[in-house]
Amino acid sequence: MQTSRSKKQQTTNTVEEPLDLIRLSLDERIYVKMRNDRELRGRLHAYDQHLNMILGDVEETVTTIEIDEETYEEIYKSTKRNIPMLFVRGDGVVLVAPPLRVG
């Protein structure tokens, strides 16, 4: 049976895959955007191809939007908590980046 998944062929010039570039962020602080409006900021200790990650000194931010029944205004609420060491399951990860600089 022919598999339709095509693996990118490595040519003579080594084209780095996105996961190789994450490797450069090991032991650095990173920002992770996850499903369900969650964000993590922590130090990347380990990762794998599923984007499972071990993060240390993590601050998790959960953002919720409440809508006032009367005024219909959107109230953004964010809940934060700190976790010293955290395993993140990769299927919840949307995006990984260096920590955001306020610009």
Next chain:
Amino acid sequence: MSLRKQTPSDFLKQIIGRPVVVKLNSGVDYRGVLACLDGYMNIALEQTEEYVNGQLKNKYGDAFIRGNNGNSPSLYSCTTSKISPFVYNQGHQQVF
């Protein structure tokens, strides 16, 4: 609409370095220069800007987007419509 045999790898080499729009199934928009991508449609972008309704965050350097988020990268400069759907099918078939 005949696709040559080498089209997957050629296509990947072709679009690297181009400015792209990556739309996730959550509705969030990421615009940046495509640094690299792999067979699972994991994407690395440079100079990324995130758009939800208005502009929210600026990410400089690399932003990595996981391939399963139902994104379909569309190219600013690409005129051939067959490329977008082809890439989407490639990512859709990945099962973890």
